[in-house]
Amino acid sequence: MAPEAVREARQAVAEHLPKVGIAPNSAFAGAVLLVASELVANVIRHAVHTPVADVGITVGGGQLVIAVADCDPRLPGLTRDAMGEGLRTVAELAAEYDGEVSAEPAVDHEGKVVFVRFRIPAERPSGVSRL
Template identity: 55%
Template sequence: MGLGAVTRAREAMAGYLADAGVTVGSAFADAVLLAVSELVTNVLRHATRSPVTNVGITVGAGHLVVSVADTEPRLPPPAGMGVGLLMVTEPATAFGGTVSMETAAGHDGKTVLVRFPMPS
């Protein structure tokens, strides 16, 4: 990982968005890219023991789902949502989306999922 991870994740996600038919540069695409940037930044800041971050995108059933996984077992405290997660939640909500977290099955870690309805 490292400081270039955010840039690499954004560039890869922009390519995936274009492949999914999302107009890069649109407000929707910007919200998705902001979510990716903030989630990867959160891994760099708060999951320092995590050697790997997996960033994914799934498109189907009218939704686009961004996932960012790491190997840090601690979840953020529910009452203490930090600025990074707020910067993910607010644009997701503005587009009718949701943010959730899951612990990893079978190993330490967690995945943050941001679900957006696909624009018409």
């Protein structure tokens, strides 16, 4: 998988966000895009024999879930000590939006899927700030 896959995944996610009601220039959209980029970059770094990574977005029940699947069956360590810098950033961004990171074996192919769940923030009316 080539390094341009990070840019392509980020662009695809960015194009999808407005379709599911996420303001494209919001801090939340920025967090989602950074998470997508980091997850695909991790596939390039750690799942070197993966020809492609599948990136999916699901929105429902007040949550947005990004899923990135690859062909490497090794699950990432999800404790703070086991995470690398990129995955730690992903976990911190998810936590900022009452979310979490998880990973599980893929059900339809040899490999794994990493899930990042976010609670979609409620939009505030214009001119109303948070104290």
